[in-house]
Amino acid sequence: MNSERSLLQMRAAKHAALGDPSRLRIIDLLTLGDLSPKEIAVSLDMPSNLVAHHLGVLESVGMVGRSRSEADRRRSYVQLTPSALEGLVPSPVDEAARVLFVCTANSARSQLAAALWAQHSAIPAVSGGTQPAEQIAPGARDAAQRHDLTLTDETPRHLDDVATESDFIVTVCDSAHETLSPRGHLHWSIPDPVRVGDDAAFDTTYDELERRISELAPRLTLTH
Structure with missing residues (x-):
């Protein structure tokens, strides 16, 4: 029962994070490829501080992570975690x-x-x-x-x-x-x-x- 409750809580947290259209759009973009925060800002026509807020929410529920660019070490890329989309649809009954x-x-x-x-x-x-x-x-x-x-x-x-x-x-x-x-x-x-x-x-x-x-x-x- 505790594991089922934990799974439901995890699913609810992800759905809550995706309740904002901008965060849902970010996830849509990341299903296609990795993006830097600046590239996300350009794609969404959004200020960098607001992009940072949305990425923070998505990171808090384990949906996105970051990797450092091997070329320009000052740049990072945002990518979906392997478990990003897990739990968004109901599990086997x-x-x-x-x-x-x-x-x-x-x-x-x-x-x-x-x-x-x-x-x-x-x-x-x-x-x-x-x-x-x-x-x-x-x-x-x-x-x-x-x-x-x-x-x-x-x-x-x-x-x-x-x-x-x-x-x-x-x-x-x-x-x-x-x-x-x-x-x-x-x-x-x-x-x-x-x-x-x-x-x-x-x-x-x-x-x-x-x-x-x-x-x-x-x-x-x-x-x-």
């Missing part, structure tokens, strides 16, 4: 042997989610429903085809028939979440495209699942 996507009917959202997950992660994924339908929704199959996504040929399955104790569960509909809570790990509140039924609704669902999965996949590691 968990480990999982398998991801289980759950919606009510297991006919659209959870099916699309499991298929999309396979494109983003080596961690296996399956899907299930709390009240499975008789077949995968035609609109889901059409959406998958439009996006070159391969859906399983299996009929929708009940959650209890596929779930294991070690599954990392993601509910993708409110009804399933409220039925399973607090059993699930994550919940994504995504409207049911089957209720609307048109291509636009299924494409919107696809896009939202793609966005959320692309954000989660790098943060979930495979259980060894």
